Amino acid sequence: MPNIPANDPALTTWAEVPTNSDFPIQNIPFGVVCPKGGPARPATRIGDQVVDLKVLWEKGLLKDTGLPDPVFHAQDLNPLLMEGKAGTRRLRQRLSDLLSRDNAELRDDPATRKLALVPLTDVEVLLPVSIGDYTDFYSSKEHATNVGTMFRDPKNALLPNWSHLPVGYHGRSSSIIPSGEPIRRPMGQTRPDDSQPPVFGPSGQLDFELEVGFITYQGKALGERISTEEADDHIFGMVLFNDWSARDLQKWEYVPLGPFLAKNFGSSMSCWIVTLDALEPFRTPGPVQEPAVLPYLRYKGDKNLDIALEVAIAPENAGETIVCRSNHKYLYWNMEQQLAHHTVNGCNIRAGDLLASGTISGPTTDSYGSMLEIAWKGTKPVRLVDGSERKFILDGDTVIMRGHAEHAGVRVGFGEVRTTVLPAR
Numbered sequence: 001m002p003n004i005p006a007n008d009p010a011l012t013t014w015a016e017v018p019t020n021s022d023f024p025i026q027n028i029p030f031g032v033v034c035p036k037g038g039p040a041r042p043a044t045r046i047g048d049q050v051v052d053l054k055v056l057w058e059k060g061l062l063k064d065t066g067l068p069d070p071v072f073h074a075q076d077l078n079p080l081l082m083e084g085k086a087g088t089r090r091l092r093q094r095l096s097d098l099l100s101r102d103n104a105e106l107r108d109d110p111a112t113r114k115l116a117l118v119p120l121t122d123v124e125v126l127l128p129v130s131i132g133d134y135t136d137f138y139s140s141k142e143h144a145t146n147v148g149t150m151f152r153d154p155k156n157a158l159l160p161n162w163s164h165l166p167v168g169y170h171g172r173s174s175s176i177i178p179s180g181e182p183i184r185r186p187m188g189q190t191r192p193d194d195s196q197p198p199v200f201g202p203s204g205q206l207d208f209e210l211e212v213g214f215i216t217y218q219g220k221a222l223g224e225r226i227s228t229e230e231a232d233d234h235i236f237g238m239v240l241f242n243d244w245s246a247r248d249l250q251k252w253e254y255v256p257l258g259p260f261l262a263k264n265f266g267s268s269m270s271c272w273i274v275t276l277d278a279l280e281p282f283r284t285p286g287p288v289q290e291p292a293v294l295p296y297l298r299y300k301g302d303k304n305l306d307i308a309l310e311v312a313i314a315p316e317n318a319g320e321t322i323v324c325r326s327n328h329k330y331l332y333w334n335m336e337q338q339l340a341h342h343t344v345n346g347c348n349i350r351a352g353d354l355l356a357s358g359t360i361s362g363p364t365t366d367s368y369g370s371m372l373e374i375a376w377k378g379t380k381p382v383r384l385v386d387g388s389e390r391k392f393i394l395d396g397d398t399v400i401m402r403g404h405a406e407h408a409g410v411r412v413g414f415g416e417v418r419t420t421v422l423p424a425r
């Protein structure tokens with residue numbers, strides 16, 4: 001594990017951090033916020049306050065980072081990502097120092113503190129990155145096995161390629177929305193009766209997919225590849241990701257080129273990018289890969305992360321029901337293998353790309369990461385706390401995903417990604 005002083009469990013801050021917050025001083029995530037009346041700017045978060053990096057820069061408190069001025073006047077994190085891991089690591093370390101209990105620079109400067117630290121409720125939290133390309137993988141063996149069992153053959157649930165490469169497809173970045181923004185039920189073509197022609201209408205099988213995604217730094221030139229060993233140098237940080245899916249559209253359209261309109265109407269992501277640096281203390285071994293992978297997919301060390309994940313459904317005017325508890329550690333193909341595979345043909349990754357894991361299902365029925373699996377194709381409806389039942393997601397429902405890691409008394413988390421479903425139009 002790299003030596004990262006900002007991860008020290010002994011660190012404490014002078015800023016207020018509620019008990020069990022996902023955002024203690026050991027997190028220092030990055031995001032973009034828009035204060036009332038001001039342009040969007042980069043920020044970090046401590047507890048339930050945002051720290052305005054534009055203000056800190058203008059007050060000269062971030063000069064030592066050596067980062068260029070445009071980083072702090074940008075309305076997304078892309079210029080910061082161009083500075084690579086060395087740059088973001090220096091910035092995170094400096095912010096950790098400024099927020100440390102023993103550091104007086106900001107602590108004892110009430111005027112600057114008042115300008116720089118703003119309650120979360122006073123700002124709009126925006127999509128942090130201008131996402132270039134978005135790729136979605138299919139890296140959970142449990143999920144792929146469940147889907148293969150339901151739709152093909154329980155005895156041959158996994159297709160022959162699945163155990164040899166991280167299967168993926170190119171998604172659409174234009175429809176990725178931040179947590180809090182509602183999504184509209186998609187219209188589309190389905191074929192409910194196999195003996196009849198297809199019909200057009202609102203999707204009747206709207207589903208979530210519990211995923212995590214990672215945001216990249218600049219990769220290499222077109223034609224070059226990134227090895228599993230080099231991969232971490234190109235991974236900035238991670239987000240929670242709800243890859244909305246219309247199962248009835250998907251079933252009819254996906255042959256032979258894979259997901260299209262069943263997926264590209266929207267995906268929701270959490271707004272605070274938790275750096276891979278902050279997540280290093282939570283590394284854990286992944287599943288044993290059998291058959292052995294080709295040499296370019298081999299890796300050294302622990303590459304999975306012990307991140308507890310959960311999904312809740314809250315119907316309109318009703319409380320939440322948790323319908324899934326899963327964990328990043330279940331993923332068969334890790335991020336480093338995904339990146340190595342993505343670039344093995346010379347495909348170039350750019351700063352601000354998003355690579356998502358695919359639905360992360362665990363081994364037990366209460367850890368399945370989609371309604372398709374939880375309600376098993378609609379055959380086992382889920383009862384919610386208000387007494388209603390769900391096979392898929394209904395209009396007015398809010399789907400909330402949360403995730404956090406905890407080790408040695410330190411909790412580092414993502415907050416949530418929350419999306420309400422609006423009726424089709």
Ligand code: MN
Pocket residue numbers: 136209211243358359
């Ligand atoms: Mn997906």
